[in-house]
Amino acid sequence: MFGNSKKDEAGYLSAKESRRISKENRKITQDYEKKRKRKNVDPSEYACEMRDPNNAVEFDDVHTYFFTDTGVVKSVDGVTYDVPVGKTVGVVGESGCGKSVTCLSLIQLLQRPQGQVTGGAIRLNLGDHAIDVTKAPEEAMQKIRGSEVSMIYQEPMTSLNPVFKIGEQIEEVIALHDGKDWDAERIKARAIEMIETVGIANSEGIYGMYPHELSGGMRQRIMIAIALACNPRIIIADEPTTALDVTIQAQILDLLRTLKDKINSSIILVTHDLGVVAEMADYVVVMYAGRIVERGTAEEIFDHPAHPYTIGLMASKPVVGKKVKRLYSIPGKVPNPVDMPNYCYFKDRCELCVKACDGEYPHMVRLSPTHEVSCYRYYDDASASAATETAAVLDELIAGTDNEGEDK
Amino acid sequence: MLGLSAATMGALALAACGNNGGGNSNGGGESGTLVVAANGLEGKFCPLFTASAADQDVVSFNNIALLITDRMAEPVYNGIEGETKEYNGTEYTYTGPADIEMVQNDDGTVTYNVKLRDDLKFHDGTPITIDDAIFTLYSYFDPTYDGSATLYSNDIQGLAEYRSGMATLASLIGNAGRDNTDFTYFTQEQQDAFWAAVDDGGTKFAQEIVDYVKDPENGGSEDMTVADAAAAWNYPDLPADATATTFFEAIGAAYDWNFSACEAETAGTALSELIPEDVYAMGTQGVETGEAAANVTGIVRNDDYSMSITTNGVDATMIYQLSFAPCSMKYYGDESLWDYENNSFGFKKGDLSKARGLNGQPMGSGAFKFDDFTSGTVHMSANEDYFKGAPKVAHLNYVESQEADLVTGVQAGTLDVAAPSYSMEVEDQISEINGNGEVNGDVITTFLHDYRGYGYMAISADKVNVGGEPGSDASKALRKAIDTLVAAYRDSGVKSYYGDTASVLNYPISTSSWASPNETDPGYAVCYSTDASGNPLYTEGMSEDDRLAAAKAGALTWFEAAGYTVEGGVLTAAPAGAKLEYQCNIGGGGKGDHPTFMILQEAKNAFAEIGMNFIVNDIANSADLFASYQSGEAEMWCAAWQSTADPDMYQLYHSQGSTNYYKINDPSLDELIVAGRQTLDTESRKTIYKEAMDIILDWGVELPVYQRSECTLFGTARVNIDSVVKDQTPYWGWKDEIEKLELK
Amino acid sequence: MRTYIAKRIGISVIILLCVTFIIYCLMRSLPSSYVETMAMQLSQAPGAKPYEEWLAQLNATYGLDKDIFTGFVTWLGDFLTGNFGDSWKFNVPVITEFQNTIGISFAMGGLAFVFSTVIAVPLGILAATKQYSKADYIISACALAGISLPTFFFATLLKLIFSVNLGWFDLYGLMGRDFAQLDAVGQAIDMVKHMVMPVVTLTVIQIGSLMRYTRTNMLEVLNADYIRTARTKGLPEHKVIYKHAFRNTLIPLVTIIGGSLPGLFSGALITETLFMIPGTGYTSYQAMTMGDIPYTMFFLTFIAVITLLSNLLTDILYAVVDPRVRIS
DSSP: OOSOGGGGSTTOOOHHHHHHHHHHHHHHHHHHHHHHTOSSOOGGGTEEOOSSTTEEEEEEEEEEEEEETTEEEEEEEEEEEEEETTOEEEEEOOTTSSHHHHHHHHHTOOOTTTEEEEEEEEEEEOSSOEEEGGGOOHHHHHHHBTTTEEEEOSOHHHHSOTTSOHHHHHHHHHHHTGGGGOOHHHHHHHHHHHHHHTTOSOHHHHHTSOGGGSOHHHHHHHHHHHHHTTOOSEEEEESTTTTSOHHHHHHHHHHHHHHHHHHTOEEEEEOSOHHHHHHHOSEEEEEETTEEEEEEEHHHHHHSOOSHHHHHHHHTSOOTTOOOSSOOOOOSOOOOTTSOOSSOTTTTTOSSOOGGGGSSOOOOEESSSSOEEOOGGGTTOOSHHHHHHHHHHHHHHHHHHHHHHHHO | OHHHHHHHHHHHHHHHHHTTOGGGOOOSSSSOEEEEEESOOOSOOSTTTOOSHHHHHHHHHHOOOSSEEOTTSOEESBTTTOEEEEETTEEEEEOOSEEEEEEEOTTSOEEEEEEEOSSOBOTTSOBOOHHHHHHHHHHHHOTTOOSSOOGGGSOBTTHHHHHHSEEEHHHHHHHHOTTOOOOSSSOHHHHHHHHHHIIIIIHHHHHHHHHHHHSGGGTOOTTOOHHHHHHHTTOTTOOTTOOHHHHHHHHHHHTTTOHHHHGGGOSSSOGGGTSOHHHHHHTTOEEEOSOOOSSOTTEEEEETTEEEEEESSOOTTHHHHTOOOOOOHHHHSOGGGEETTTTEESSOTTOOHHHHHGGGSOOOSSSEEEEEEETTEEEEEEOTTOTTOOOSSSEEEEEEOOGGGHHHHHHHTSOSEEOOOOOHHHHHHHHHHHSSSSSSSSSEEEEEEEOSEEEEEEEOTTTSOBTTBTTSHHHHHHHHHHHHHHHTTHHHHHHHHHGGGEEEOSSSSOTTSTTSOOTTSTTOOOTTOBOTTSOBOOOTTOOHHHHHHHHHHHHHHHHHHHTOEEETTEEEEOOTTOOSEEEEEEOSTTTTOSTTHHHHHHHHHHHHHTTOEEEEEEOSOHHHHHHHHHTTOOSEEEEEEEOOSSOOOHHHHSTTOTTOTTOOOOHHHHHHHHHHHHOOOHHHHHHHHHHHHHHHHHHTOEEEEEEEEEEEEEETTTBOGGGSOSSOBTTBOGGGGGGGOOBO | OHHHHHHHHHHHHHHHHHHHHHHHHHHHTOSSOHHHHHHHHHHHSTTOOOHHHHHHHHHHHTTOSSOHHHHHHHHHHHHHTTOOOBOTTTOSBHHHHHHHHHHHHHHHHHHHHHHHHHHHHHHHHHHHHTTTSHHHHHHHHHHHHHHHSOHHHHHHHHIIIIIIISOOSOSSOSSOTTGGGSOHHHHHHHHHHHHHHHHHHHHHHHHHHHHHHHHHHHHHHHTSHHHHHHHHTTOOHHHIIIIIIHHHHHHHHHHHHHHTHHHHHHOOHHHHHHHTOOOHHHHHHHHHHHTOHHHHHHHHHHHHHHHHHHHHHHHHHHHHHOGGGOOO
């Protein structure tokens, strides 16, 4: 009766432990916050050089941790990829793999004070100079948010402030950056222009309406209008169409593409919808449990996916015309983010494991100048055909279980 | 934003305390402002209509009273010259605005001759004349008067006729004659009954007088006729062949057929015993005849500064009624409506609206002028022309306060004078505040005097008796048995509840009254301290346990005398009509919060030991308590009386008294009470009342318990204590010499 | 909007009718009525009429001999024609007594309201924006203390410290001892001095709950998506909080503040009693315990009217602050 049976459960923390952890974490986050909140920081502190001036953003071994009261959650654990200027990068992965967090790290809107970028660099190309976002103080970030980097969120229904008119909310971002010295008339004209640009016919009318008078699709358009009002270099779209129905989805995506071309900005498109990726992305990054497991151009990824995870993703897509008894899904679940193992994160779920998988975490293997994968299967044979082979193996496996299922 | 609001608050506070520190400032006006605590101000400051105690205090500051009573509540008859009387070893002189002379006339009436000073002024400068006093009296007498004064109930000549065109039923019948046929105001039956009584009992009454006069021992002779006898009895105008009946008719006519007044003529038997009760009652039964008299015959204006008031009979309480305040006729009434000769007394009869309307703005002639009454404070300023001398304090504030704030108010300087309800807690609080463990110190000075009232336990004679006879010896013994046992616990009970602030009483009268027996008086005895044979139960130096044991033993003797069976120190059987269980109601708020509660509880245990079930019924709602004994339902109860200056006992102990809840009915007691009312000499009254109280105690219907002290607190730092009245009693306090009070 | 207001006023009238009827029934059903007490007193004077007669006479005078419904209709008729009757306890017309007391209660209540809002709301916002910091804990602790402190305890404490021990203020009352001798300015300052402690008492009592309420609502708002959008636009933090977040917190705040408007008029009974301020709280309490029907009816009807009006006002303000509830 008086024994504590919970002690044996995984993830159990005694009160003492829990207090120690929160105290530690509190201290760590306080230090970070202090650094971020400095005023009048010399820009040279966070200036840097882009590795490749054709890149708009360079993620370089970014580590983003959440210092919670139950431990440190390593949300993003060593992510490296580039976003070239004017291109769309699609980031795919399961829920909780860290794709949104990576983007939030870029714009530095993580959940404070728990979320902090603890390592690596995120270099932002601002034309004539570049800055490292991870070292920039809040002051500097406020200058580039909205004007150089902007973000579109998943929930258009709640993303607009219900007590302000649409026009006001668009004008706000204009007046803050581009329109700092403009007069009211000009700002208003620009706002109405933006409303028209995103494909809303009754721009004058919408200008004077409140968000609750608009539908979901229209609100997302307005969000896009706000995001694009100051011609940012990078647009982060965090699952922008997940909450919308398919027809609107097509329109929104079209809109994004058109606008991107117009102002020649890059888009980081976070999604778990492979169809969207296929349509929009130039490059694709596949994330799993906080790390990138595969990246490459859209053709490469869709034509010959290399990582068993990616292959599994593709396999679990329902194909029109193909009859299956049961839709394939990758077995198992994402590991506990507080307690990550030292071997390949996917090992426990992978159906294509080899002996080498018992070793430590595999490094990135280059299959082509643009295609990289982090899997032991390609250590010896780093080629596209190997990828195709691996895919075939999985197909057989799937077919086998299918039959088994039949016999049952 | 935060800073701003904090700054505002800070500025406000600084401005507040920077400004001379609020309550402790003493300035403003040359000789300062005295602040007195009040409780229950209602804003009715016209002397005619004032009701609450606080309002009455304001009236007393604002007005003078025609008659003054001294420290022992004795009237001061020679006010203009002043009277010097001794109290507690010091000689004090009392002055008042008028001289009053009481003259007992031969026909049994009493005349009060009032002579006013001729140099008195109201606050507006107009002189006070006797017309103002007459105006005030007629206001009190007015049929529409609904204030709390009871002047209209005194038996002043002609008052009843003035008030409501009333005549007594008896006088209507008597004056109508035997052959009357006009039955507007009474019936034939009543008329017949009346004359039958006259012929029967009335005649006997008169005959008795005749016999008495004719008796040689009284100086008469057997051959005197009725007419002769009547002449000797002060009725000289009877025809020679008068019969006793005629004699009686003459007596009746002389008293306007007021039979109880006729009793004065008695030669032995009371008229009430000779004629039937209902006819007797006709003598005081009022009948509306609709023709009010135009004036009160008993009020006579002699000159600008004197008048006479005549009452129909001797009434010892009447003199105290003359301590009313003369109200300015020109202010509260209408000068144009004053015409004494033609019966117009400054206002239209039945219309007191002008005076009522001025309730909030009074004007008198007292020590302080009324300024205003706002926000719970009455502001008054000194009257330079006060006849006893201008007050030393320039202003007087009478501030509505809460009981809880009284002591701390004096401590903090918000109050200068306060009168909290005195108890052990208050005593301790004051001692602590003074810092020297005493009630007199650098912060607070305390003046104590006895409360003019006392607490008691009552036993209803009708409910607690033997065999249905309230007045039998056995019943008296029963009640005294209960009283004896309870009485023994009084000392400890009172001490634990009140500490030193109260004392135990032995007579049903407050020690503040002049009629209260002193311990040094002959015949003074601790009540209920003997056994049934009259032996004292207690001796000096007895231990507490011995005393209680003696009390128990003594009670048992009384129970035996009452007819109970006592076996082995325990009651086993009660006589017929009595019980082994009695209940006492007490208003302890349901929590036993009453000084007598503990006494009853301890007595209860003692009663249980001797086999009697004594139920203590703690009633939470005082209204229910009152109802229980006022309805005659309760067997025993605890309550308290508040006494007036006059110790008249009629209401409480006379068999006809309206508040005689004890149901005591003793003819000799009744006689004494009536006699006490009818002499005006305090010494003889005191003796009479002592006798009366002995009878009451013999009946066992009342056990006096405690008499507590009252206090008045003064702020030592601000008030010159030497200028406060010395030797304060309930009837002469600091307010009575307010003009001498000084601030430091 | 106009029709909305008109409809609401119409409904309010009906509600008012029902409320006044209920109040009247309650007053008539009080166990110890004013008339009975008075009759008992009057019948005890020597030579007076007996209790029953007095009772009958007084009942007739005060209109209590009619049954409840007739009595109510009579009262209603009088009320609508502006005849509010005379107070039984205070013997002056009800409206006079009321006018004397409402001013000071409203002033005290108003000041306390302003102060408590001005202090509580910013502190609540501060506590919310700096959640889990030292400032947050201190503010929350103070709020808890403010909510938990009983009025009489706090007032008595103030009296002890500031009046008895420090001697800065008078213990109670509205006017100092030399009030009558001061000039107009002096009198004003004197009254302000006497109002300091009561207003502080009232303010502190109200601060606690308002602070917590603001904090909770602010936290909820700060976690909303549109705040994230505001930050994404690059707005400085203070604009995010005081423009975007605060405007949304205002919505529930308006409800609370609107709901506390009747409290301004009903007076603070305990505070007024403890500080002997002659306000409506104390006066109406006395009237109610004595069973003084005219005054009580007037006062409670007044409060009912104020409550209904402030509800209407709150709803209108609500529409002003929150565009989502506007009726086009």
